[in-house]
Amino acid sequence: MHSRHGRQPAGDHLVFRSLPIQFDSYGRAQLRDEDVPEPFDFVIEARRQRARQREQFVEQSRGRAGFRHFVINPQGSTTIPPGIIVALDLDQRRILDAQAEGGEYSPQELVIINRKPSDAVTISARTRGGAGGAHTIAASLALEMAGGITPPPLAIITRNLGSCGEMIAECIRHLSLHTGPDYSEEVFARSSPAILEVARRTPAPGAAIHGYDSIGDILQAFNRLRGELCLEGLRHFRIASEVTTLVFGRSIHPTTLFPGGNGIQASRETFNLLLGRVTALLDYAKKISAVWDDLIEFLYEADPRFRRLGELPANLISVGLWEDPETYDGSYANCNEWGARRLSTPGAIVNGEKRTDRLTDLNIGIEEFVDSAHYAEWQTARFSADPLSSPLSPRHPWNRETLPLFANASHSDTAADKISASGGDARRRHTWLSAPRWDREAMECGPLARLWVNALNVYNNCEFIDVVRGGLEINIPKGQQEARRLLWRIPERSNALERNRAAACQIGYAGMVAYASLLRAFDCLRHGETQMSNPFMLPARSIGAGFWESAGGALTHHVVVRNQQITNYQIIPPSEWIFSSRDASETPGVIEAAIHNTPLTEDFTNSEDFTGIDILRVLRSFAP
Amino acid sequence: MQSEPESLDEVSLIWMTGIGCNGCTLAMLEASDPGIDDLIFGNVPDAPRVTLIHPELSMESGAQYLGLLERAASGTSAPFVLVLEGALPVDLPNPGGVSHVITAAAGEVTESPSTFSPPTLALWIERLAARAEAVIAIGSCASWGGIPASSGSALHVQSLSDLLGHHYVSRGGLPVVNIPGCAPPGQVFIETLIYVFLHLKQFVPLDLDEERRPRWLYRHNVYPLPPRVEYPPAVGFDLSQRPTVGCPVPVTGWVRNIGGCTKVGGSCIGCTERDFVDRFLALARPDPALN
Missing domain, CATH: 3.40.50.700 (NADH:ubiquinone oxidoreductase-like, 20kDa subunit)
Known part of the structure; x- marks a missing residue:
């Protein structure tokens, strides 16, 4: 049953199809063939073939009258999605190709190297404003694993609570200030006036819950920075930020968290203040889910092409979050046990099929490719196996070195050399995001991935969230609004609108995790368990990994400590899973594939009228 | 002009x-x-x-x-x-x-x-x-x-x-x-x-300090310090030997007077100052062995 390696791989199917890793009868991972030299050094020829065909097709289309490039490049910033160049044929109204460009070089990994371990927590928090808490926690987990440190229960609970606040704030900001206005009256008035007309005539089925009589009223309420739903979202974003602030000291780049604990003194007063705010957010969750359900069902009906907006095969990854204080011990040896007890469980799904729910499998399946990125290939692989002797790819984050290729630097470009030597052409390096892959697949992450993974993992770790056939049921108690049961069903496909629906549902999910955590916090106080930290001491030599989720999706930190100094630090944020470009096999990145599959629903007669709203909707469907 | x-x-x-x-x-x-x-x-x-x-x-x-x-x-x-x-x-x-x-x-x-x-x-x-x-x-x-x-x-x-x-x-x-x-x-x-x-609008002149920060908001000095831990740190902190940085948080908290770094047991890493990562982060580590 339970081996040293945690729970057995799910079922008897293969966890890895592309990577040369298999499992013995004890659930231990091993190479499929020990005798193959450099077993991870392979490319998937069929995918390169497909990429070539697409390139040729774009080349052939170049001469056409309707051929255009649509360039999306918000200002250079780590958080705004990086530039994307979309090739399209406006006459045929179709997208030919999309390539993720630019991104931004993120200095955190190199700033952390050669510093003391705890500095990683503070510095990595500053990778992204909206995910400072998630980064802080992931860094703390990585160091807790390295040092065998377990925080006391109340510290773990407050960590969960602050993380719920951050997740809710980010989902609300995403829906009300970014992607919500993509479906507003002012946008439809320009892009599809006919849909707006129908919307105004269509009654909203959830009017009793959200108060908007027609779909047209909902669209109007999404007008950017003026509409009622945008402003109400802004107010609730602030309430969620207060939840984070109450337990993390501040909502942006928390200062109270460290490996082994939380610096705040958690009192009954703190938890009462939290309870009031969480209850308000839960009322909001009831309403906003109903709004998005109505809007999405209307759009599917009004124009079925919305089902194909940003469509992707269900390749989904979530590393899970929200620790169970009784199981969590921070160790890698037990991470499959404590991972399975998280209030949002980890897992990987490929083509709709569950591959694994074990954190060790997720970990050893990750590789980072820099073939399209401004980084040099690294020469040495420090670890051929993880601490449980499972094989590791030379491209695993514990092995990767960050070697930026600046215009004026002179790193040897070995990857390009290799490709040239093998007869292929060296590809242009065009992005600052390295390309993470799991089992060589580009994996989508975010609220949709999290809900989907939890619906297929049948764990029921939170007393208010039930796995039901084909979905999840979130039971929200009465507040100022009546009690309501949110039902989320596994959608037929992953697409832009389902991502938004999942983000709305995530508010209720995270809200109920916060509610459950508060009940446990009051329990701790009743039993006098008020300790907030355990000593943070690291061995001179260790490695660790932190797995957590920000609103945007899977977040991993990998650390190597030698002589009490960090010698390697690797962060894979959700933005790299989503916005990275091609890998060695030329598998397109998630955003690239999502844009390839997008139909153009907007009305336009010539290139001057074209706003590209459908492409922007896909871009912004990936959580902030 | x-x-x-x-x-x-x-x-x-x-x-x-x-x-x-x-x-x-x-x-x-x-x-x-x-x-x-x-x-x-x-x-x-x-x-x-x-x-x-x-x-x-x-x-x-x-x-x-x-x-x-x-x-x-x-x-x-x-x-x-x-x-x-x-x-x-x-x-x-x-x-x-x-x-x-x-x-x-x-x-x-x-x-x-x-x-x-x-x-x-x-x-x-x-x-x-x-x-x-x-x-x-x-x-x-x-x-x-x-x-x-x-x-x-x-x-x-x-x-x-x-x-x-x-x-x-x-x-x-x-x-x-x-x-x-x-x-x-x-x-x-x-x-x-x-x-x-x-x-x-020429109602009130803006009062900036020598760092061109709003003087009334950055005049409070705080000490970069580790977070509150429940185990004895290796050394006590002699504040007279420590640098300070100007910061609004002691008065404003983080948001609507809630939270705010050292006010609630968090660390101060001196983040309002120049080169704070290189200058002050070492003063804010939670690991007793390093303080």
């Missing part, structure tokens, strides 16, 4: 982002009573009605957004205040890429991306600063360089003051106003912005 105070009933807030983490934008959104929404709707007495021009948040996109910047830079639109979040890259660190140039907030149709060489962020900032009523650097990245300027980062960046020069004076007669912090509380930004408006 001061502009006419009566022309300041409608003011645009042009927010640009360099290398940063977006945290200052979130801090700005978090502030309330008054918040950015109150300024947008003209609810704040004596402050103008504000139009927010922000790469992620404004209503305009694509060519429309670029048009707004162009009109502001050429002096044919309403008066505006320029805000920079994030540090400015000195050399474009990305060969062949299109980052760190502003093309459009959302998207633009072009014949060919290869002939596409839009102006850099620094160029836009220089053009806009020449016309701005006031220029504000929000956060430690824009004020001093911040994390991207830390040792090891491999980037060459500059602050807003570095770019515009330390003798820069805006149309409203102000130097670059620094609101440092990583991030600063959003309320501190909104409050400073309102005082900048009052200065421009």
Whole structure:
């Protein structure tokens, strides 16, 4: 049953199809063939073939009258999605190709190297404003694993609570200030006036819950920075930020968290203040889910092409979050046990099929490719196996070195050399995001991935969230609004609108995790368990990994400590899973594939009228 | 040269982002009573009605957004205040890429991306600063360089003051106003912005300290310290031997007087100061062996 390696791989199917890793009868991972030299050094020829065909097709289309490039490049910033160049044929109204460009070089990994371990927590928090808490926690987990440190229960609970606040704030900001206005009256008035007309005539089925009589009223309420739903979202974003602030000291780049604990003194007063705010957010969750359900069902009906907006095969990854204080011990040896007890469980799904729910499998399946990125290939692989002797790819984050290729630097470009030597052409390096892959697949992450993974993992770790056939049921108690049961069903496909629906549902999910955590916090106080930290001491030599989720999706930190100094630090944020470009096999990145599959629903007669709203909707469907 | 105070009933807030983490934008959104929404709707007495021009948040996109910047830079639109979040890259660190140039907030149709060489962020900032009523650097990245300027980062960046020069004076007669912090509380930004408006309308002169920070907000000194831990640290802290940094958080808390670093048991890493990662982080470690 339970081996040293945690729970057995799910079922008897293969966890890895592309990577040369298999499992013995004890659930231990091993190479499929020990005798193959450099077993991870392979490319998937069929995918390169497909990429070539697409390139040729774009080349052939170049001469056409309707051929255009649509360039999306918000200002250079780590958080705004990086530039994307979309090739399209406006006459045929179709997208030919999309390539993720630019991104931004993120200095955190190199700033952390050669510093003391705890500095990683503070510095990595500053990778992204909206995910400072998630980064802080992931860094703390990585160091807790390295040092065998377990925080006391109340510290773990407050960590969960602050993380719920951050997740809710980010989902609300995403829906009300970014992607919500993509479906507003002012946008439809320009892009599809006919849909707006129908919307105004269509009654909203959830009017009793959200108060908007027609779909047209909902669209109007999404007008950017003026509409009622945008402003109400802004107010609730602030309430969620207060939840984070109450337990993390501040909502942006928390200062109270460290490996082994939380610096705040958690009192009954703190938890009462939290309870009031969480209850308000839960009322909001009831309403906003109903709004998005109505809007999405209307759009599917009004124009079925919305089902194909940003469509992707269900390749989904979530590393899970929200620790169970009784199981969590921070160790890698037990991470499959404590991972399975998280209030949002980890897992990987490929083509709709569950591959694994074990954190060790997720970990050893990750590789980072820099073939399209401004980084040099690294020469040495420090670890051929993880601490449980499972094989590791030379491209695993514990092995990767960050070697930026600046215009004026002179790193040897070995990857390009290799490709040239093998007869292929060296590809242009065009992005600052390295390309993470799991089992060589580009994996989508975010609220949709999290809900989907939890619906297929049948764990029921939170007393208010039930796995039901084909979905999840979130039971929200009465507040100022009546009690309501949110039902989320596994959608037929992953697409832009389902991502938004999942983000709305995530508010209720995270809200109920916060509610459950508060009940446990009051329990701790009743039993006098008020300790907030355990000593943070690291061995001179260790490695660790932190797995957590920000609103945007899977977040991993990998650390190597030698002589009490960090010698390697690797962060894979959700933005790299989503916005990275091609890998060695030329598998397109998630955003690239999502844009390839997008139909153009907007009305336009010539290139001057074209706003590209459908492409922007896909871009912004990936959580902030 | 001061502009006419009566022309300041409608003011645009042009927010640009360099290398940063977006945290200052979130801090700005978090502030309330008054918040950015109150300024947008003209609810704040004596402050103008504000139009927010922000790469992620404004209503305009694509060519429309670029048009707004162009009109502001050429002096044919309403008066505006320029805000920079994030540090400015000195050399474009990305060969062949299109980052760190502003093309459009959302998207633009072009014949060919290869002939596409839009102006850099620094160029836009220089053009806009020449016309701005006031220029504000929000956060430690824009004020001093911040994390991207830390040792090891491999980037060459500059602050807003570095770019515009330390003798820069805006149309409203102000130097670059620094609101440092990583991030600063959003309320501190909104409050400073309102005082900048009052200065421009010649109601109350803006009181800046020698670091060009709002003096009344940054006059409280705090000690960089580790977080509260429940095990004995190896050494006691002799505060007389410790440096201090100016910070608004002891008075404002983080948001609506909740939270705020050392007020609630968190660490102070001196994040409002220059080079805080290299200078103060070592004073804030929770591991007793290292203190």
